[in-house]
Amino acid sequence: MDNFVIRLLRIVAHDLKNPISAIQALSTLLINDHIPLDDDYDTLKLIRRSSEKLSGIIHDVLSVKINKKTNNSDLTFVYIEELLKESVSLLQYRAIEKKQVIELDCSCNKKIMINRDRIWRVINNLVVNAIKFSHEHSCILVGCKIVENNVIISVKDFGIGIPESLNANLFELSSKSKREGTLGEDTYGLGLFISKEIIEEHGGKIWFESVDQGSTFTFSIPCVQQV
Secondary structure (H helix, E strand, C coil): CCHHHHHHHHHHHHHHHHHHHHHHHHHHHHHHHCCCCHHHHHHHHHHHHHHHHHHHHHHHHHHCCCCCCCCHHHCEEEEHHHHHHHHHHHHHHHHHHCCCEEEEEECCCCEEEECHHHHHHHHHHHHHHHHHCCCCCCEEEEEEEEECCEEEEEEEECCCCCCHHHHHHCCCCCHHHCCCCCCCCCCCCCHHHHHHHHHHHCCCEEEEEEECCEEEEEEEEECCECC
16 A cells, blocks of 8 residues: 555544543443433444444554564563453454354463454454454354464354355455354444554464355464574
């Protein structure tokens, strides 16, 4: 993406971040601390959900890096299992809205050196996509293992799969890969593009496999362990 366009997008996104966060916080406060009428309650939930979507888009735009060199000062040793547990826990409410279940299978009790926030963003993007493109009452599997000194993390769903026509553009910043979720959820074409950028910053790889009834997104990053 052109550097000027990225800078312009980030300026706009930064200016939008605070008011959107305020709307999200205030709507949550009204829902939790008051007992609104049914109609008001539904409206407040719509406001909160919309502000959450906008916050996600803004975060993605702000995450786009013009220079892909990793800043070592942003790296820290993180227990990957704890990061996955936290990520899955925070996203359970989204799955519950579609009557879905997220299951975590991880026994990698290791510290690895990563940019915690950015790797969390990749996990978030992949799990949210799995929720979005899966039907109600389905299961999403999140797994983690160590293979040849690489951490391998996968997100598997049993949803609608990925048409072959979208494969070539899936990790690109392109409108060709955009499509609605199973309940009409919007997509903006940034999540996988950002995820690929983050994983490559960490010296890793990201890929996917898809069948008619599901997809598996996997990424690997070198397992730089604490001495």
